[in-house]
Amino acid sequence: MRRQSRDVRQLRHATADRPFIVIWEATQACPLACRHCRASARPRRDPQELTTDQAGDLMEQVAQFGHPAPLFVITGGDPFQRPDLITLVRRGTELGLAVSVSPSGTPTLTRQALAGLRDAGAHAVSLSLDAATATEHDRFRGVDGVYALTARAWRDATELGLKVQINTTVTRRTVDQLPDIAAQVLDLGAMLWSVFFLVPTGRGRTVAGLDAAETEDVLNILYDLGETVPVKTTEAHHFRRVCLQRAVLARRGIPAVEALELGPVYQRLRQRLDDLGLAGGPHRPRRPPLQVSAGNGFVFVSHRGQVHPSGFLPLPAGDVRSQRLTDIYRNTPLFTDLRDAAQLKGRCGACEFRTVCGGSRARAYAVTGDVHAEEPACGYRPGSFPYVTDLAEALAASGLRPDLPPAAGGQS
Template sequence: MIDLTRFVNGIDNRPEGMKYERTFGGREGGERGDRSDDGGDEDSPLVPLVVWNTTPACNLRCQHCYFGAVDSRSDEELSTAEAKAFIDDLADANVPVLVFSGGEPFVREDIAELAAYADRQGMRTIASSNGTYLTPERAEAVADAGMAYVGVSLDGVGDTHDEFRGKEGSFEAALEGIENAQDAGMSTGIRSTMTRETIEDLPDLVDLAVDLEVDRLNVFHLIYTGRGGTITDTDLPFERTREMVDYLFERTLELAETDPGMQLLSAGNYADAVYLYRKIQRELPERADRARELLFEDGPGRVVKKGDGGPKVVNVDYRGDVHPSMFLPTITMGNIRERPLEAVLEDSDVWSKLAEPSRHLEGRCGECPFKEVCGGNSRARAVAENGDLWAEDPRCYLTDEELGLGERGGESGTVREPTDVPTDTLRT
């Protein structure tokens, strides 16, 4: 995801519940300290924050659900005891954050117990929820257990949300969930996906986020995974995508003046960063140097240094299967019931390559001078459209000219390095 507030305005206003430093391998710790007793090993595999799909069960039927959630819980779910053993392994690996997701995570009765267990081991816990199960009692229980943040999905306002998520009244229930979480003392955020059905509500949704005083709003591009892969015809035309990124740019500037505490982000298409960098160059040239530094410093496609980390997120589903991302469920690297997550990642060729995706990208993405910035955008869309993890992402809306690509032809093509991009970052 792209922190638009920081990228455009230079403001780091992340919610306190979302701030952390990765403390892999016992290196110098973050706000909660270094959990390693033995000093760690710089050569140990680096485990990122973990998204755990706690259950396949959900009470909604969202059109874009990447998980393809179902009505009822599964007897294949990790038990409470297994989940605690899983958390023990994560703590041993110095995982900084555990995200409880689903389905709907609050369907599980033991979420507060598990959050408290993780919290006692120095791990931050957050949740990704539809909000409808966040009663005052549940919100208070998880807040007391140390849960720092909950992100609630709102895909439009009122009927737009209800229709997109398949249940009448789900919008009002989600608002109540947000308010209950805030009353319990948690940081809150809103997540929303842009499609032809929801996009007209985006300005009203930003206004609503301000009115609700949530800490962040994260606007997603559509990912072609799960049920999201069945509605690709509702994805925005490229020109409309540009219009909405322009809109987010303007609102980011506005919020810096009117509501500096609220963080605005985009996710699901790192081409936004390149597009906005070009826009900053034209319209806010005094901010261009800082933006360029952030562009390459935070980009998911960067070539990492030894011990400098890999992908920032890994996914474990309710059965314990390990996937490179919650959007890549067809790629399974192992199972945490059989081996610790750290060992699974250490032995995974896919995980190793995803640590440096720019080395492996093909097609237009492989030729792009900005591939170290975006890492090829969404590998899930590449798989969905081309059946190939390293193929180009069909949703890069930038022109060859904007990317600095010259005349491309044949298998290799040619690449013209943009003069304003540091050449030492254009490694292949």
Template sequence: MHSSSNRPSHGGGHPHENHERDRSDSAGAHPHARDYSKTPLVVTWEVTQACELACDHCRASAKPERHPEELSLDEATELFRQVATFDPQPFFVFTGGDPLQRPDVFDLLERAVDVGVTPSITPATTPQLDRQAIERFADIGVNRMALSLDGATAESHDQFRGESGTFETAIEAAEHAADLGLSIQINTTVTASTVDELPAIADRVEDLGAAMWEVFFLVPLGRGAALEQITPGRAREVMEWLYRRGTDAPFRIITVEAPFYRRVARELQSEAGSSAGAVGTTGAGNGFVFVSHTGEVYPSGFLPESAGNVRETPLPELYRNDGLMEQLRARESFDGPCGDCVVTAECGGSRSRAFAATGTPTGSDPLCPWATEEG
């Protein structure tokens, strides 16, 4: 989930088996013969910002109360119709907050299916995520459910999230999904406090039978701004490990807000004499687009610069023609190391992290392992 997904369980997941799959070695190629200037790979809709949890890393700083100006059922249905007009159709993700905080969430899912959009969902791990809810997801035809694990044990996961019981709820939800035949992915946030548990979390992902592991490199936004990030050098080590772990894993590994994973993978492939092709990635406004609970359209849930509102302008028009979106696709115009980098065309750095660090979406990504040495 790309995630925005895009952070785990609160706006950014990309719960799809084929998300970010790119087997082409040419820098300008796109998965599924998709031109990202015309059609995104992933559309994520923040169904609501309401959530019973108050996780320490939440981008949205979610609160229990719903916003009075959320898109209505009919307005959301119009959004689904707009998504259905993209060709090829993007993956569509219901996220939040917690989608289950909307009493009409199952009606929304059914409407999406009725207009020809196959939704995925990233529910929060609250008591509402019980077997009955998951059974309804499966019956409606949800493509995939994403669950967050930020620790390999209840102690470490619940401590990171600041909420007791969330680990147990996630494990039980995964087991219910397996019983019901609903595909799952696991989302994990990488920070200085979680990074050492990644190998054990990967084992959990395998034990749970997940189809995908989405590894999200923290963007310091919302409550997440108070968390300690890893260093660029550590990020490179983690990505090298992720690539090697993924070569024989029964699940797919994708990274979110860390597009330089492509460069890491290519270097490791070159060392091994492999021609497996590049790992894929989408970027803010370049393959990925985020629609807020009130209809505002952003390049990413972590890049709070609006391109407009779907209540006034159709999503395809905003995605294709807004000046900010076009700027984010013109990677040669980026500032500093990201603009000068030899792999800008296929990486471009995290625009969300660049914005958080520099105040401009065209700045350089401070987590990139090459930014200092090439700047």
């Protein structure tokens, strides 16, 4: 019998011991005025940013998690606002870290600057593309010309041998452009397309995100794209649920539209995918989503050294200038509670997918003030997916422990 493929990936090491990824906000300085900015970035650098030496110590702390070391991403603001960026990338590389940089689409993002990152040892860069047209992207970023700078940097980075990740924030205004952005990702090439689902924090409080039904439609569209474009989600952990559901339905030969009651956003986006020829190939191995979330495989360090479970979750658990990152991550109550699915409340606490998904703790906190509250952007009714036996098999194939209700009536 052919072994069933994994539909969700787990880390090979215990997430309670070390994170998969550490993101450091090197600065909040940035000349852009992005409408959704988590950091509410400002034009000038904060004098209380970590110094070069303190940043070097932070990277030593990251390396102390052991082998394999967490991925280390330098973000902002705009990291190129720090004149020591190349020095920092080189230092991280010398410590054995896989360093990536997430620059802004500004005039600092030149081919020469990207070559400097590569020569210092950077593995990859992530660039933001939030709309399929220059007019709409520049409007979202608050400055004219950002789309052109980003497209040029994308080509330059690829030619220089840097891996490129494209980040796209989904809003109600731009959701219909997702298929056209996917076409650009396929055409220009990227190691990964990361689709961000808006968390109402920072300047993002004023941007209209998707409701739960619209989010469900988009997650299913991203699943449809999975054999064409390498796609992941950020702050939409229920994509892991969707992947499991869709895999079970596909093995049973059941159409997802009816079974999951997908709505008009899915129908519109699916029609556009078909028009662009994106949903039918070329086929590539589907990338199962990785089971990582705030405080559970993920840690964020602010420009001032404060440690958070996520950049979208403004709850500090410590400070790397006075505490060790390893201790903060492994032992502080905020982090250990976030790794405990029994802490979840509402529908998340009652959901059979709670140990796989867990919902966005950042969005729950932003909307309700309770980090353990149910996920506001998820409309799934716990226990409503009927194929419990199939689901248990899919979870087991992915190395996950089933946490399922009794089988629903009618399942064979």
